Amino acid sequence: MRLKTAIWVSAFLRRCGVEGMFGAVIRKGAEEAGAVHVIVNHLDGTCHLFSPAPGPSHDEDGERRSSADNVPPQGPAEAMALLERRQRADPDLWIVEVEDRRGTAGLCAT
Numbered sequence: 001m002r003l004k005t006a007i008w009v010s011a012f013l014r015r016c017g018v019e020g021m022f023g024a025v026i027r028k029g030a031e032e033a034g035a036v037h038v039i040v041n042h043l044d045g046t047c048h049l050f051s052p053a054p055g056p057s058h059d060e061d062g063e064r065r066s067s068a069d070n071v072p073p074q075g076p077a078e079a080m081a082l083l084e085r086r087q088r089a090d091p092d093l094w095i096v097e098v099e100d101r102r103g104t105a106g107l108c109a110t
């Protein structure tokens with residue numbers, strides 16, 4: 001059984017807060033199964049964008065799989081432009097932003 005998206009986002013933001021990172025929900029999607037896109041703002045004018053990985057949504061340990069969409073890091077405006085296009089195709093998606101100078105907010109890209 002998979003966690004509802006709303007519960008996963010809440011737990012992710014709590015974990016970020018415990019680790020000293022500020023995070024917030026920019027756009028709330030479907031409570032049960034919306035796709036989660038995470039913008040990791042490096043606070044230097046660049047960011048990484050993590051989106052659901054293609055293929056299975058979870059790995060063999062039950063963890064959500066992510067893929068980095070903008071390598072090398074780009075500006076937040078480019079990430080938001082990409083997410084606006086995706087939002088037109090998937091109105092249920094979530095957008096979460098986390099401020100992390102160190103890099104990935106604990107997300108691993110596949």
